[in-house]
Amino acid sequence: MKRPDRSQLITLLGYAGAAAIYITIGVLTTDFLLSVFVAAAFLLVTVWVVPAIVRRIV
Amino acid sequence: MSWAAHDLEPYAIQRHSRLKIAFVPLLLGSYAPDLMTKWYVYGVHLGPWKLKASEPAQFHRGWPGLGFTHSFLYGAVVCLIFWKVLGSKNWGVSFMIGQWAHALTDAGDTVGTMLLFPWTHHFAVGAWAYAGQTGRSTDAAAYFSGLGGMWDLVWIVYGFYSWRVLTRGYFEQRVFTADGFWRIANKAVPMTALLVFYRAEFFYGTSRWIAWTIWAHVVHDYPYDLSWGGPHWVHAAHS
Numbered sequence: 001m002k003r004p005d006r007s008q009l010i011t012l013l014g015y016a017g018a019a020a021i022y023i024t025i026g027v028l029t030t031d032f033l034l035s036v037f038v039a040a041a042f043l044l045v046t047v048w049v050v051p052a053i054v055r056r057i058v
Numbered sequence: 059m060s061w062a063a064h065d066l067e068p069y070a071i072q073r074h075s076r077l078k079i080a081f082v083p084l085l086l087g088s089y090a091p092d093l094m095t096k097w098y099v100y101g102v103h104l105g106p107w108k109l110k111a112s113e114p115a116q117f118h119r120g121w122p123g124l125g126f127t128h129s130f131l132y133g134a135v136v137c138l139i140f141w142k143v144l145g146s147k148n149w150g151v152s153f154m155i156g157q158w159a160h161a162l163t164d165a166g167d168t169v170g171t172m173l174l175f176p177w178t179h180h181f182a183v184g185a186w187a188y189a190g191q192t193g194r195s196t197d198a199a200a201y202f203s204g205l206g207g208m209w210d211l212v213w214i215v216y217g218f219y220s221w222r223v224l225t226r227g228y229f230e231q232r233v234f235t236a237d238g239f240w241r242i243a244n245k246a247v248p249m250t251a252l253l254v255f256y257r258a259e260f261f262y263g264t265s266r267w268i269a270w271t272i273w274a275h276v277v278h279d280y281p282y283d284l285s286w287g288g289p290h291w292v293h294a295a296h297s
Contacts, residue, residue: 008225015257019265026269027277030195033269036065036089039262040255048254 018046059096059118059190060163061201061270064088065263066213067159072233073223080152080237083140085259087156090136091127091164100194114191115295119169121178128164129175133157148237166209168287168294180297184287185209187294199280200292202270208284214264224260229253 004012022042026033033039068084099118101110111117119125126132133154140150165171170182186206189197201207222228230249233256234240243252274280283289 002222004221015261019261019268022261022265023269023272026266027272030198030270030273033266034194036259036262039265040258043258043261044251044254048251 014047014051015043018043021046059092059167059188059197059201060160060206060210061198062210062263062267063163063213064092064160065259065266066210066217067163068156069217069223069260070213070220071155071159073220075155077151077155078148078236079155080146080148080239081233081256082237082239083149083153084156087133087136087153087158088160090153090157091132091160094127095124096190099190100197115169115188115297118190119164119171119180119188119297121172121175125172125178126175128161128171128173130158130161130173131175133161152237163209167206169297182297187287187289187292188296189292189294191295192292196292198270199274199278200289200294202267202274203280203282203289203291205284205286205288207267207271210263210267214267217260217264224257226253229256 022032022039065088068081068088071084072079072081095118098109098111099114101108103109113120113123116125117123119128133156136157137150137154140153141147144150161171161173165173165181166183166185167188168182168184168186169188170180170184172178173181186204186209187200189200192200217224229252234244234249234252240252275282281289281291283291287294
């Protein structure tokens with residue numbers, strides 16, 4: 001099985017970080033876990049919007 | 059009923075199908091039966107009123123009720139609407155495959171599904187307890203304590219094993235090119251955001267599986283019961 005390269009691992013880390021935040025919020029407030037639309041919006045913000053803003057600032 | 063499996067199965071289907079599959083309708087099909095029904099199974103508050111099925115399992119899976127949404131016929135009818143009315147065979151077939159996967163997966167619990175509706179016989183494997191009638195929290199606790207949660211875990215592990223379906227290369231070569239929806243969306247939304255949207259359902263299925271498991275077994279103390287038809291500490295509905 002082919003292993004992921006460095007850039008793919010960095011991407012995975014970003015998603016894992018987003019998942020850790022999502023899971024923490026979800027465990028504390030289970031209503032947060034009920035909608036795929038909320039999850040998709042959360043993911044868009046955490047792995048696309050925020051990094052794009054940070055890149056623009058830095 | 060199943061929880062995360064419906065988020066995760068489309069990735070496996072996408073990978074293994076030899077047909078040209080459109081991911082968005084595949085996903086819609088995978089969600090469709092519960093989009094129509096689950097809100098009323100658990101109940102919703104509308105101002106001072108609570109709307110809730112008096113017999114949730116009957117409403118969700120039975121007839122009379124909306125159990126036909128978990129049948130092969132329902133997927134076929136919507137497929138024909140996409141194909142003959144809206145002019146997209148690809149969307150029709152993809153929706154049908156997703157909806158059939160949902161109906162087959164839900165046949166794993168103790169209520170089962172009327173796969174061959176209008177024949178109202180319930181096909182029920184009975185591997186895990188159907189507990190939708192107990193409310194969302196108890197249902198989640200039961201589901202993530204029995205074989206249903208383990209069935210979801212199979213799809214999560216398989217998804218990570220097939221990690222290449224989640225890569226940008228796979229998305230651009232196989233998913234984006236299979237469906238004009240992505241080209242149209244790409245006029246307004248960058249490719250990176252579309253890729254995030256494509257990955258979002260895998261993220262959702264996996265993350266909520268972990269979150270509900272922590273909620274049920276760390277925050278609370280619901281016992282695991284991986285016996286057939288379990289967990290037996292919850293009152294399971296049967297067909």
